Amino acid sequence: MTKVRQAGEYHTPIVDRGTRPGVVLRIILLAIVLTLSAGGFIFFKNQLENEIVLGVLGVLAMTGIFFLVSAIIGFIEFMPEYRSDELSRTFIDSHPDGTLITDRKGRIVYANAAYAALTGASGEADVQTLEALLSRNRESTEAVYRLTNGLHEGKEGSEEFRLLKPLNTLSGGGVGAHWYRLKARVLPNREHGGQPLYIWQISDITHERDEQERFFKELQNAIDYLDHAPVGFLSAGRKGEIFYINATLAEWLGIDLTKFHSGTTTIADLVAGEGLALVQSVQAEPGSKKTEILDLDLRKSNGQSLPVRLVHRVSSMRDGAPGESRTIVLARDNADESDQSASIAAMRFTRFFNNTPMAIASVDGNGRILRTNAPFLKLFSGVVSRDDIGKGAKLEAIVHETDRLRMQGALESAKDRQSDIPPIDSLHPADDGRHFRFYVNAVIDQSEQAPEEAAIVYAVEITEQKALETQMAQTQKMNAVGTLAGGIAHDFNNVLTAILLSSDHLLLSARPSDSSFADLMEIKRNANRAAVLVRQLLAFSRKQTMRPTVLNMTDVIGDLRMLVDRMTGTNVRIEADYGRDLWPVKTDLGQFEQVLINLAVNARDAMPDGGVITFRTRNLPAEEAVQLNHRELPEGDYVQIEVTDQGTGIPPEIVDKIFEPFFTTKEVGKGTGLGLSMVYGIVKQSGGYIFLDSEVGRGTTFRILMPRYIEEAVPLVEQAEAARSAVAPTASVQPATQEPKDLTGDSAVVLLVEDEEAVRRGGKRMLETRGYTVYEAGSGVEALDIMDELNGAVDIVVSDVVMPEMDGPSLLRELRKSYPDLKFIFVSGYAEDAFARNLPADAKFGFLPKPFSLKQLAEAVRDMLDS
Numbered sequence: 132m133t134k135v136r137q138a139g140e141y142h143t144p145i146v147d148r149g150t151r152p153g154v155v156l157r158i159i160l161l162a163i164v165l166t167l168s169a170g171g172f173i174f175f176k177n178q179l180e181n182e183i184v185l186g187v188l189g190v191l192a193m194t195g196i197f198f199l200v201s202a203i204i205g206f207i208e209f210m211p212e213y214r215s216d217e218l219s220r221t222f223i224d225s226h227p228d229g230t231l232i233t234d235r236k237g238r239i240v241y242a243n244a245a246y247a248a249l250t251g252a253s254g255e256a257d258v259q260t261l262e263a264l265l266s267r268n269r270e271s272t273e274a275v276y277r278l279t280n281g282l283h284e285g286k287e288g289s290e291e292f293r294l295l296k297p298l299n300t301l302s303g304g305g306v307g308a309h310w311y312r313l314k315a316r317v318l319p320n321r322e323h324g325g326q327p328l329y330i331w332q333i334s335d336i337t338h339e340r341d342e343q344e345r346f347f348k349e350l351q352n353a354i355d356y357l358d359h360a361p362v363g364f365l366s367a368g369r370k371g372e373i374f375y376i377n378a379t380l381a382e383w384l385g386i387d388l389t390k391f392h393s394g395t396t397t398i399a400d401l402v403a404g405e406g407l408a409l410v411q412s413v414q415a416e417p418g419s420k421k422t423e424i425l426d427l428d429l430r431k432s433n434g435q436s437l438p439v440r441l442v443h444r445v446s447s448m449r450d451g452a453p454g455e456s457r458t459i460v461l462a463r464d465n466a467d468e469s470d471q472s473a474s475i476a477a478m479r480f481t482r483f484f485n486n487t488p489m490a491i492a493s494v495d496g497n498g499r500i501l502r503t504n505a506p507f508l509k510l511f512s513g514v515v516s517r518d519d520i521g522k523g524a525k526l527e528a529i530v531h532e533t534d535r536l537r538m539q540g541a542l543e544s545a546k547d548r549q550s551d552i553p554p555i556d557s558l559h560p561a562d563d564g565r566h567f568r569f570y571v572n573a574v575i576d577q578s579e580q581a582p583e584e585a586a587i588v589y590a591v592e593i594t595e596q597k598a599l600e601t602q603m604a605q606t607q608k609m610n611a612v613g614t615l616a617g618g619i620a621h622d623f624n625n626v627l628t629a630i631l632l633s634s635d636h637l638l639l640s641a642r643p644s645d646s647s648f649a650d651l652m653e654i655k656r657n658a659n660r661a662a663v664l665v666r667q668l669l670a671f672s673r674k675q676t677m678r679p680t681v682l683n684m685t686d687v688i689g690d691l692r693m694l695v696d697r698m699t700g701t702n703v704r705i706e707a708d709y710g711r712d713l714w715p716v717k718t719d720l721g722q723f724e725q726v727l728i729n730l731a732v733n734a735r736d737a738m739p740d741g742g743v744i745t746f747r748t749r750n751l752p753a754e755e756a757v758q759l760n761h762r763e764l765p766e767g768d769y770v771q772i773e774v775t776d777q778g779t780g781i782p783p784e785i786v787d788k789i790f791e792p793f794f795t796t797k798e799v800g801k802g803t804g805l806g807l808s809m810v811y812g813i814v815k816q817s818g819g820y821i822f823l824d825s826e827v828g829r830g831t832t833f834r835i836l837m838p839r840y841i842e843e844a845v846p847l848v849e850q851a852e853a854a855r856s857a858v859a860p861t862a863s864v865q866p867a868t869q870e871p872k873d874l875t876g877d878s879a880v881v882l883l884v885e886d887e888e889a890v891r892r893g894g895k896r897m898l899e900t901r902g903y904t905v906y907e908a909g910s911g912v913e914a915l916d917i918m919d920e921l922n923g924a925v926d927i928v929v930s931d932v933v934m935p936e937m938d939g940p941s942l943l944r945e946l947r948k949s950y951p952d953l954k955f956i957f958v959s960g961y962a963e964d965a966f967a968r969n970l971p972a973d974a975k976f977g978f979l980p981k982p983f984s985l986k987q988l989a990e991a992v993r994d995m996l997d998s
Contacts, residue, residue: 144224146242146255228334232318233260235326249333251299261313261331268294271311278315282329287316291336310340363439363460369453371398380460385432398456403430405488408509412517415447415454427505429460438463490590493574495583496546498526498539510567510592514560526588530569531558538569545573545586556593566597599762627982630658632893635985639900658982679717679817681840684748684772685709691724692746695731702741705731710749716770716837718817726810730774730833733807737778737831747773751836764820768839773832780827789823879996880904880921884914884930884942885958894929897985898992911937915945923950927995929979929988932959943976954995958983 223230229246233239242258252258262279265271274290281288290313297309311333318328357364363380367373372394381388384401399407406427415421422444428436440461446454490507492500500520508517511529519528526542527535534557544552552571559565570589634655641648688707696705727746734744751769781789790811810833814821818838825831881903885891888909895905906921908914911934918925928946932939939957946953956977979991 144241144243145247145252146239146258226332228332231261231331231333233329233331235329237262240328246333249298249335261333264298265294268292271313274313278313282315282317285317287314289314297335309335309337312336363462365398365401365458365460367398367456367458368394369455371456373397373401383431383437383460383462384429401429403428403436405505405509408505408507408512409517410441410443411512412508413443413445414516414518415445417447417451418449420444420446426463492526492588492590493584494526494542494586494588496542496585498542500524500526501584507590510590529560529590530555531560531563534558538571541569541571542586545571548573548575564594565592566594567591568593626889627658627661629887629889629893631655631982631984632890632897632988634658636893636896636900639985679719681715681717681842682720682723683713683715684770684837685713687720687723688727688746688748688772691727695728695744698728699731699735699744703735703738704741704743706743706745708745708747710747712750713748714750714768714770714839715842716817716819717840718819718837719813722813723817726813726835727772727774729807729810734774734776734778734831737776737780742777742830745773745775747771747775750839756836759822761820761822764836769836770839772835772837774835775830775832777830780829781823781825781831782827786823786825790821878902878904879926879992880906880924881992882906882908882914882917882925882928882930884908884911884928884934884939886910886931886934890931894988897988901989903992910934911939911942911945914942918946918950923953925950925953927954927956927992929956929958929992932957943974947974954998956991956995 223241224243226243227245229249230241230243231239231246232241237260239258239260242252247253247258250259250264262275265275271292271294274292278288278290291310292313293308293310295308297307298311314332316330318330320326320328358378360377360379363383364375364377365373365380366375373396374393376386376388376391376396378388380386381391398410402410404427406425406429409425409427413421413423413425422442425441425443427439427441429439431437440463442459442461443456444458445456448454487504488506490504490510492503492507494500500515503520508515514529515524526538530538534555537555538557541552541555550573552573555569555571557567557569559567568591570591572587572589574584574586634651637651638648638655641651688709692705692707699705731744738744749771751771753766753768756764756769757766789807791808811821814835814837820836822834822836823831824834881898883891883894883898883905885894885907886909891907891909895907898905906917906925908917911930914928914930915937928942930939930942937945939959943955943957946955954977955975956979958979958981977991977995979987983991
C-alpha cells in the first residue's frame with residue numbers, strides 16, 4: 132500500500148542537478164574579493180601615491196562599468212535564474228507520485244522525495260533508474276522498453292504492471308503483490324546543448340486496483356442476480372432494438388444467449404399478435420418518463436405464445452423523440468388454473484381482448500372512446516393514440532367526415548338499446564385509399580367498472596376486399612364487353628362473307644371498262660376494311676386465330692425497330708434497352724408485332740412535339756413478380772416488355788377505360804378506339820398480362836408480362852396436332868413468286884354446311900363456278916341426312932362451327948364414325964382454339980377464318996383435297 136503522507140512531507144528532492152554548479156560559491160568569492168579590496172584601500176590609503184590610487188580606482192571603475200553593461204545586455208549573469216520558478220519547483224518536489232528526470236543516456240538529473248520513498252532510497256547514492264529497478268520482472272521490463280522507445284520517438288505513454296513484491300519492502304511499502312502505473316514523457320531542455328530530458332512518474336495503484344476488483348465483483352453479483360431474477364427483464368433502444376435480455380426471460384422464450392447479439396433483435400420480434408401496438412402506444416411527455424402495465428403475449432422461439440404482464444417504462448427526449456425503455460416481464464403461464472381471483476380473470480380477459488383479430492372499442496353515449504384493444508390502436512395509428520383516448524378522444528375521429536352522421540345515428544340507436552344496427556362502410560379519415568366497416572352493438576347490461584358504456588364498436592379493414600370487388604367488377608365488365616364484341620363480330624363476319632363472295636361473283640362477270648366495276652371494287656375494299664375492324668374485335672374478345680411459336684423478344688423488337696421508326700416520323704426517336712439472356716416466350720409473332728406497333732403509334736400520337744419512345748426488355752423472376760402486388764398475376768417467371776413515351780400522359784379518371792373497345796380520346800375520324808383493346812386481347816390470349824403507369828405531363832409506360840416458356844418433351848397428342856396442322860394448313864394468299872395454283876374442282880363433290888343462307892348460297896355458287904359439285908345443308912342434322920342419301924359419296928365437307936341443333940365439331944365426330952377418312956374444313960369467325968380443344972387430339976381438319984373471299988375458299992378446298 133502507498134504510505135499516507137502528511138502535508139509538507141517529502142518536499143526536499145533527494146537528487147537535484149538541474150541548476151548550474153558553483154553559482155553560490157562564485158557569489159561568495161566575489162563578495163570576499165570586494166571586501167578585501169575595500170579594506171586594503173582603507174588600510175594603505177596613506178602609503179600609496181595619488182597617481183597610483185587614481186589609476187587603481189580608474190581600473191576598478193572601468194571594470195565596474197564593463198560588468199554593469201554586460202549584466203544589462205545579458206553577457207554576464209551575476210545571479211543565474213533557476214530553470215523553473217519556485218511554484219513549479221514546490222509542486223514537483225511535493226508531488227505524491229514518484230518523479231524521476233533523466234537525460235537521453237539514462238543519467239539521473241532529478242528525483243523527488245516521493246520517488247525515494249517509493250523505491251526505498253535513503254540517499255542520493257541509493258537512487259537507481261527505473262530500468263535497473265524493474266529489470267527483474269518480465270512484465271515491467273517490457274513496459275519500460277515500450278515507453279523508452281516511445282520517448283525516443285517523442286511520444287508520451289503510460290503502462291500498468293504487477294510485481295510480486297513491492298519496490299520498497301522496508302519503508303512501509305507492505306508485502307505481497309503490488310500494482311504500479313508508470314508514465315513517461317519528453318521534457319524540453321535548453322541546457323546541455325538543448326538535449327531533451329525524460330520525465331518518469333511512477334505510482335502505487337494497488338489500492339485503486341483493489342477498489343476496481345471489489346466494484347467488478349459487486350457488478351458481477353448484480354448482473355448475476357438480474358440474470359437469474361424470478362422475473363424477466365429487457366432493455367431496448369429508441370427504435371425498439373434490444374440491448375440486454377436477462378437469462379430468465381431468454382429461458383422462457385427459448386433464446387440462446389450465446390447467439391444473442393445486442394441490437395439485432397427488436398421488441399417487435401418478441402411480441403405476438405397485435406401486442407406491439409400496445410407497446411408502441413406507451414409514450415412519455417417530452418423530457419419525462421412513463422410506466423404502464425400491459426397484458427399481452429410474447430412469441431417463443433418455437434412459435435408458441437407466452438402470456439405475460441409487462442411493467443413497461445419508457446423515456447422521451449427533450450425534443451419529444453422516443454428514448455430508451457426498460458421492461459420487467461412477469462410470466463403468467465404457470466398461474467394456478469384453480470385461482471379464480473379477479474386479477475387472473477382480468478388478465479385472461481385482457482389477453483383475449485388484445486389478441487382478437489378485430490379492432491374493438493367501447494364508447495359512451497356521446498361517442499367518447501372509453502377503452503380499446505391493441506388491433507384498434509394499430510389500425511388507427513396516427514389518428515388516435517393511447518394518450519388521446521385517456522384525454523377523451525371521440526369515435527368520430529376515426530370515421531371519415533362524410534360518414535360521421537351515419538355513425539352518430541348508429542350510436543343513438545345503441546343508446547336506445549336497439550339490435551340489428553346496420554354496419555357502416557367508411558373511408559380512413561386521412562387516407563381515402565383505405566376502407567373500413569364498422570359494426571355497432573348496444574350494451575344492454577352496463578358493468579360497474581364502466582357504467583357509462585353505451586356501445587361496443589368493431590372495426591374491420593376491408594381495403595383489400597374493396598380492391599378485389601373493383602377488380603372483379605372490371606374483369607366482369609371486360610369479359611361482358613368481350614363476349615358482346617365476339618358475338619357481334621361473329622354475326623358481322625357472316626354478313627361480310629356474303630358481301631365479299633357476292634362482290635367476287637359480280638367482278639368475275641364484269642370487265643374493268645364497265646361503269647359498275649369501280650363501284651364493285653369500292654364495295655370489296657370497304658368490306659375488307661370492315662373485316663379489319665372485325666378482327667380487332669375478335670382480338671379483344673380473345674377469339675381470333677393465333678399460331679403461337681417460341682420467340683425471343685430481343686429478336687422481335689430488333690426486327691421490328693426499322694418499321695416502327697418509319698411509322699413514328701422524324702421528330703420521334705426510337706431507343707431500345709435489351710435485357711441480357713432473355714428467356715423465350717410463346718406467342719403469335721404477327722399478332723405480337725401488331726401489339727408493339729399499336730403501342731408505338733399511340734406513343735407517337737401522345738408526343739405531338741416529338742420525343743423518345745423506349746422499348747425495354749428484361750427477365751422478371753417469380754420473386755420480383757410477386758413484389759409488383761398485382762393480385763391477378765400468377766406466381767411464376769415472366770419476360771417484361773416495356774414501351775415508354777414522354778407524352779402527355781393519361782388522366783387518372785380514364786385509365787380504367789382505355790382498354791375498352793371503341794373508347795378513344797382522339798378527334799372524330801382519327802381513331803376507332805380498337806387499338807388498345809386489340810393489344811389487351813392479344814396479350815391476354817397469349818397468356819400474358821398488361822399494366823400501365825402514367826403521369827399527366829410526364830408520359831406513360833405500358834408493361835407487358837409474358838410467361839416464360841420452358842421447353843418440354845413434346846407429347847404424342849401435340850405431335851398429332853402438329854401433323855394435322857402440317858397436312859391441313861389454314862388457307863392463305865400465295866406468295867407473288869409462287870406459280871399460280873390450279874383451283875378448279877375436277878368434279879369433286881363438296882358438302883357445304885352453313886346456317887346463314889346468304890353465306891351458303893354465295894359459297895355454293897362460287898365453288899360451282901370452279902367446277903365443284905356442291906350440296907348444301909343448313910344444319911348438322913341436315914348434313915347427316917344428305918350424307919346418308921349420297922351413301923357417303925362426298926370428297927370434302929366445308930362446315931360452319933356455330934350452328935343450331937348440331938354444331939360443326941359434333942358433326943365432325945358423327946361423320947368420322949362412318950367415314951374416318953373424310954376430309955373436313957371448318958369455317959368460323961372465332962379462333963381455331965375455341966373449338967379445337969373439344970375435338971379428339973388426332974382429329975385432322977382444315978380451318979378457314981371468316982370473312983373470306985372466293986379465292987381463299989377455293990384455295991382451302993383445293994389444299995385439303997390435295998393433302
